[in-house]
Amino acid sequence: MGEQTIIRFERVTKQYDNDPPVLANVSFEIERGKFYTLLGPSGCGKTTILRMIAGFAEPTEGSIYLNDKLINRVPANERQVNTVFQDYALFPHLNVFENVAFGLRIKKMNKKDIQEKVTQALSFVNLEGYGEREISEMSGGQRQRVAIARAIVNEPEVLLLDEPLSALDLKLRTEMQYILREMQQRLGITFIFVTHDQEEALAMSDEIFVMNKGKIEQSGTPNDIYDEPINRFVADFIGESNIVPGRMIADYQVEFNGRQFECVDGGLRPNEPIEIVIRPEDLEITSVAEGKLRVKVDTQLFRGVHYEISCYDDSGQEWLVHSTKKAELGSEIGLHFDPEAIHVMRFGETEEEFDRRLEAYEEVEQHVR
Template identity: 80%
Template sequence: MSTEQTIIQFEQVTKRYDDGETVLKSVSFEIERGKFYTLLGPSGCGKTTILRLIAGFLEPSEGEIRFDGKVINRVPANERLVNTVFQDYALFPHLNVFENVAFGLRIKKLKQAAVEAKVLEALRFVNLKGYEKREITELSGGQRQRVAIARAIVNEPEVLLLDEPLSALDLKLRTEMQYELRELQRRLGITFIFVTHDQEEALAMSDEIFVMKEGTIQQSGTPTDIYDEPINRFVADFIGESNIVPGSMAEDYRVQFAGKTFECVDGGLRPNEPVEIVIRPEDLEITTPERGKLQVKVDTQLFRGVHYEIVGYDEAGNEWMVHSTKKVEVGERIGLDFDPEAIHVMRFGETEEEFDKRLLAYEEIGHDQ
């Protein structure tokens, strides 16, 4: 990544609270300009702490945070070119929409004409033109969120931080706001850093995702990379539904699991090395037992609207989940077919750094993993 593209850098950043709890552990990453990033992980993993460190609400215990190449560890929040949209929006109930959005501009003592122009432009950006005189209590949840975003972007930040801003909305409105936020980011052309524990939100909206667990970044990459090539069991299990079964490498491009040997597209591991196998439910096709690579007895079946969620067990006792439009019967024996590309091989406990080194070494000897 070129230095000109990089706007934020974390270099071995640790955050430790006064009670001794360490919530971030030597975290390093870079953020590029003009992209939509998501910090994804369960509650307590450190994602909101990263947001607060960027915003200037916290200082790191160790390491450096850089903005445009300059260390900002102790730069006050009001001097940083970032703005935050909080989970509860933090709007002023005694001010109308216009005055909520204008609040930061008034603190800067801009002239009234400039304030009016900037506020109206920000409201137009978030599709709230004509709402200037509305009271906050008169707005829906989605409209309040738009006001909070307008208040943030009116100050022309280089980075917009969003701390789970969709969590209070119902499912339909959350989906609508995902599209709106993504489109807003594209129109503004600034960097968005979005915090969520919802993997569907992360996959739908992001240019790049950081998957977090217990104060560390487990894996980073595009939504496709994260979903198709999870680095370990935690990522595979956290990002969507996964079938994860034990296996071992037979040789490059051949792996053993469920008592059989299958072709795959992964290499770079030792023969007989224990591994974990990931196959997504939608990559399994139901066929007859005779034609299937695996034979499974159906245990449960649930209708999920667009597909059936079928769970069964193979002869080795492995559980398999299948997403299919085909309806089967509980107790029925079915075959499961899949392509070699559907098999993802993971080394036990491998970190992203170790995976990258293995991939690089494998490519250097003339193989394409």
């Protein structure tokens, strides 16, 4: 375990009775002072991971470490971890100050220190002067910030956030994303955030764990996850994608739609079946003569900053395009894309296999150079 590692899961499985495992042999490390997001659909195991870190659930198999100490059976109140829940779990009979001070009073801290720490915590969440307000008088966004203040006032090493923005409207949700990210950077606390919203994860995180069916499909920075999805699930879940079957002719050369195209990927076997990913924003509308693909416009929606255009080629393959240009319904257009826009995925490849292939390919590249 590295010096910067604060949490480590080693082959952790969680299973209830004879049901399929909620988590299946999961291993990962969390570094100190970063913003992590567990991203995935409902039932994928992300909240289970949060509950096991917090001490609300124990693994069926495997080990969990906090600061290099095994914590499988350490009670929740003895861990330097606090949780912000989806419903905030505030006390309606206490005002804002007393909600934030609750944990400090349980610890029997003196009155002066409580006043100082609560005031500081409310300042961190931009709620100075709100101490005497009743919870019923607070908006949804303000209640969420009270819940965060109550969590950080205890100075945890890790702050766990279980879909805390899901009940907010879009504008307030976006505002809270900025506040949470800025707060994490100011405090330097490790944040572990659970969401099923991929835009939220991309906007806020230092690192994302994409989860599916009790396993981590891929982990990496938002750019890594978006630009280099490891398989169809990740490509589909993170943003919108055009995914088509193809063949790796050779390094830097792929075939799909009956034509060969240059790309920037390699390291696979010649003529190996692959899947091609091209993001909608990487497709440029041009004339039929100048396009690499010839398609017919089927539908078009205005999304504010771009048009979302659905097209079909002669084989019946749908192509989704995000463009600032408007297209005429029923017209034939060309689609242009650069070699860098083509991402190659091997069928059913795991993250470990992807990492090994990429490492081997980079070694070959260095030798050639």
